[in-house]
Amino acid sequence: MTQDVSQQISTRFSRLLIGLDATRQDALEDKDVELPDFLDQDRDGRQLLRIEKQAQRDKKLNERYYQNFLEKLQTxxxxxxxxxxxxxxxDTEYLYSKLIGVPAQLPEVLDIMSVKAASIGRxxxxxxxxxxxxxxxxKMVNMPKYRRTDKQGKVIPVESLRMALSFLGLENxxxxxxxxxxxxxxxxxxxxxxxxxVRLWQHAMGSAxxxxxxxxxNGQDTQAAFTLGMFHEVxxxxxxxxxxxxxxEVRRDALTEAHQAKMKEEHSALSDVVPSGIALQELIEQQASRISYVLMETMGFRRLxxxxxxxxVVESVPVKDMHSLAKVLMQGRGYNQYRMLKEARLINIDEAKLFLRNLVMPAGALSALKDTDLRHLNLTFDEN
Incomplete structure (x- = not known):
């Protein structure tokens, strides 16, 4: 039962991320139900003429036909x-360098910051x-919330990388x-x-x-935990x-093909076909975690x-059997999913209890997380 709830919550969360309406009605629901007589009248209370009724039915049939046609093209x-x-x-190299665009020096930057000998100079x-x-x-350190002022209250602008890095400090x-x-x-x-x-950002920040x-x-490496939480949905x-x-790209090719074949109906309808949230959801559930692993492996971290x-995570190792960092990811990601679903009123109390129990949270974690701001970085600065 717990596994079933976990799968349901996972599916519901992916729908939330995409923006699919969980209560969406089937577009092909029955529309031929007979209406009461008082609904089959115009504003003046006059019974509609038979020809008007037929015109309305024809219109509905045409709309249904066109919707079916669009869905066929979309499929x-x-x-x-x-x-x-x-x-x-x-093509991992294309995904890594072109599609995502991982900076070449990024893994080394994050690796260096994880050692005790790290410094701004390095x-x-x-x-x-x-x-x-x-x-x-x-740009960030010059934002109003982070600006520094001198003794006269004048803003001290930060104009160099060294100043920005020093202002933030290694921990931040x-x-x-x-x-x-x-x-x-x-x-x-x-x-x-x-x-x-927007929701992907909330998911990444909240998970991190x-x-x-x-x-x-747990007394574990917080940088590794935060970075994994932030990057796990790459x-x-x-x-x-x-x-x-x-x-x-595929729609453009189809439009060209329809034009060349003089298929006027298809050519016109292709302009009304939109991407499918359901198809995207299926692709995410089937491929996303594996691609995250491939990209993280390509980053070649030596310390993180x-x-x-x-x-x-990709191999679906049970949470209780995972090594420490993987377990933290499952717990942190799962807790943030719960918070986002709760905010959207898409999870009830019984489901939440089962879902959180399956995460095997460490003692005191739920209480501590309840009071944690999951939306902001909450940076800390030395008063001096």
Whole structure:
């Protein structure tokens, strides 16, 4: 029963991330039910003429036919998308360097920060090779909430990478850099599901913060826990980016083919076909975790053991049998899923109890997490 609930919650959460309405009615539900006489009248109370009734029925039939036609075209497009997506998922170098765009020096930066001998001087030249990250760091520390002022109250602008790194400090950078990187990776075009980017960000940040808190309770490496929580859905990002990109590519090819074959009805209808949230959900559930593992392994961390932990997730090792970092990921990710579903009113008390029990949370974790802000980094600064 617990496993069944866990699977249900996982499926429900993926629907929430995409933005699928959990109460969506079947588009082909029966529309031929006879209506009461008082509903079969116009505004003046006049009985509709037989020809008007027939016109309304014809209109409904035409609408149903067109909807069925669109769904058929959508299915055909998605079948081709799956074929092309499967091919591209085999090209790890493309996924890593082009589609996601993992900065070449990123793994080394994160590795260096995990050792006791880490220093701003050691990571500065590496961070400097990532221009967008330099700009984001400087922009961040100049935001109103982080600005510093002199004794006269004048703002002290931060204009160099060294100043930005020194201002934040190593402990904050362990949180800031993975967060800025993940935000950079987020998909931009996901119509007609515009909230995917927002919910993916909430999922990553909430999972990372939950993992960090659980690692603190266990006396484990909080940087590794936070980074794994932040990066564990990089495979989902790859799937989402590929799906929307390939759907448009396949639709363009279909439009060209329909035009050349003078198939006017198909050509016109293809403009109304939209990406399928259900198809995307299936692809995510089938492929995302495996691609996350592949990409983490390609990152080649020498000190942060993220890939082995992600491998245990892919292999569906029971939580109680997982090694420490993989267990923290499952617990942190699961707790954040619970929080997001609870906020959306998509989980009841009985389901929550079973779901959380299956995570084998450490003693005191639920109480500590209940009071943890999962939406923000909550950076700490030396008063001096």
């Amino acid at each position: 055909q497009l998605n079948d081709e998308v799956r074929v092309r997506l499967a091919e591209q998922l085999q 990571i500065e030249p590496l961070v400097a090779t990532i221009p967008w990250l330099v700009n984001d760091l400087i 950078l362990k949180l800031v850099i993975p967060s800025l990187v993940f935000r950079r990776w987020l998909p931009q075009i996901t119509d007609p599901y515009p909230n995917i980017k 913060q939950s993992c960090k808190k659980i690692a603190e309770i 495979g989902m990002i790859a799937i989402i980016r590929l799906y929307f990109r390939l759907f448009e 053991m993220l890939a082995p932990a992600m491998q245990e």
